[in-house]
Amino acid sequence: MKLAAAIGLFSGGLDSITACRVIMAQSIRVVALKFVTPFFDDRLLSREQEYRTEVREKYGIDVRIVDLSEGYIELLRNPGHGFGKNFNPCIDCKIFMLTRARRLMAQYGASFLFTGEVIGQRPMSQRRDTLRVIERESRCEDILLRPLCARLLKETRPEREGLVDRQRLYAFSGRGRRQQIELAGQFGITDYPSPAGGCILTDVNLGARIENFYQGRLRISSGGFDADDIRLLLVGRQFRLPGGQWFVLGRDEKENERLLELAGEGDAILYMRERPGPTGLLRMGRNSAGTGALANETIMQAAGLVVRYGRKVDGRVMPAEVSFTQRNVKKSFVAEPLGDDQFSGWQL
Numbered sequence: 633m634k635l636a637a638a639i640g641l642f643s644g645g646l647d648s649i650t651a652c653r654v655i656m657a658q659s660i661r662v663v664a665l666k667f668v669t670p671f672f673d674d675r676l677l678s679r680e681q682e683y684r685t686e687v688r689e690k691y692g693i694d695v696r697i698v699d700l701s702e703g704y705i706e707l708l709r710n711p712g713h714g715f716g717k718n719f720n721p722c723i724d725c726k727i728f729m730l731t732r733a734r735r736l737m738a739q740y741g742a743s744f745l746f747t748g749e750v751i752g753q754r755p756m757s758q759r760r761d762t763l764r765v766i767e768r769e770s771r772c773e774d775i776l777l778r779p780l781c782a783r784l785l786k787e788t789r790p791e792r793e794g795l796v797d798r799q800r801l802y803a804f805s806g807r808g809r810r811q812q813i814e815l816a817g818q819f820g821i822t823d824y825p826s827p828a829g830g831c832i833l834t835d836v837n838l839g840a841r842i843e844n845f846y847q848g849r850l851r852i853s854s855g856g857f858d859a860d861d862i863r864l865l866l867v868g869r870q871f872r873l874p875g876g877q878w879f880v881l882g883r884d885e886k887e888n889e890r891l892l893e894l895a896g897e898g899d900a901i902l903y904m905r906e907r908p909g910p911t912g913l914l915r916m917g918r919n920s921a922g923t924g925a926l927a928n929e930t931i932m933q934a935a936g937l938v939v940r941y942g943r944k945v946d947g948r949v950m951p952a953e954v955s956f957t958q959r960n961v962k963k964s965f966v967a968e969p970l971g972d973d974q975f976s977g978w979q980l
């Protein structure tokens with residue numbers, strides 16, 4: 633007999649793991665969707681197979697990664713339900729994810745959707761009235777089950793139709809995790825990530841940085857920005873040069889490498905030739921194609937920052953030879969370090 637199937641939203645945290653196992657325990661085939669964007673978990677895109685194997689071996693769950701970047705970047709411009717404490721549009725985010733999950737139901741042969749939400753667990757997005765708004769606006773009414781708190785909510789279609797036994801669902805509520813931990817223990821799961829979120833939109837500093845970016849404080853391109861711009865925004869020290877150009881410096885070897893990975897066509901790369909120090913990336917944006925026209929003043933400002941944060945000589949910041957590459961222009965020159973008072977207003 634072919635098993636019924638369901639799609640679960642999978643954050644990778646305790647609640648979503650437990651919710652998947654509750655549904656799987658009712659002999660339903662579960663496809664867990666792990667949504668990623670540049671704001672959360674998108675490094676998984678480069679190790680999808682490894683991640684899938686990890687989740688299957690640890691929790692017995694079949695997870696798929698779905699990249700939501702495209703529409704999500706747009707969503708942040710003006711989320712209908714506003715933002716939480718920081719730049720996190722949790723209600724619209726959930727509506728967006730559920731809408732995408734609903735559209736994938738036919739592909740996976742799923743009869744319903746489910747999440748690991750628990751009433752009252754989060755102040756904004758998990759209130760009873762908000763749960764209803766989310767299911768209505770994602771057009772998931774009646775096909776969206778919340779196995780961990782279902783018995784506190786109205787019966788849904790999979791329950792009425794007998795696909796899911798309501799008596800084997802739960803009535804958890806509130807912020808505590810004790811009940812989820814006990815339930816996970818019954819499935820033999822004791823090793824799960826701590827609740828600290830992986831969503832940088834909830835981070836005070838990064839959230840503010842992203843908000844600034846959305847407000848257009850950086851000159852990148854009149855054609856808008858994309859996921860790679862957001863990824864760049866999350867690396868290293870960030871500067872807005874006096875002409876509005878966006879400049880980023882790596883803070884260690886790993887970040888220097890990341891900047892080289894993220895460098896796009898037309899971006900300029902700077903580094904000190906003879907002493908260890910940061911790699912600098914001057915983002916030119918898509919509209920810079922073919923211009924190569926960076927003012928010497930801008931180049932010297934960027935080079936001055938590279939030297940300022942480079943290794944000191946006998947405890948002093950000294951001038952250094954800087955290499956500059958942009959498209960087929962390669963040159964090197966001696967740059968003076970900038971004094972801290974010269975760039976105090978440039979840092980983002």
Ligand code: SF4
Pocket residue numbers: 672720721722723725726757829831833834
């Ligand atoms: S914390 Fe981030 S990923 Fe989670 S619902 Fe809010 S915006 Fe979405």
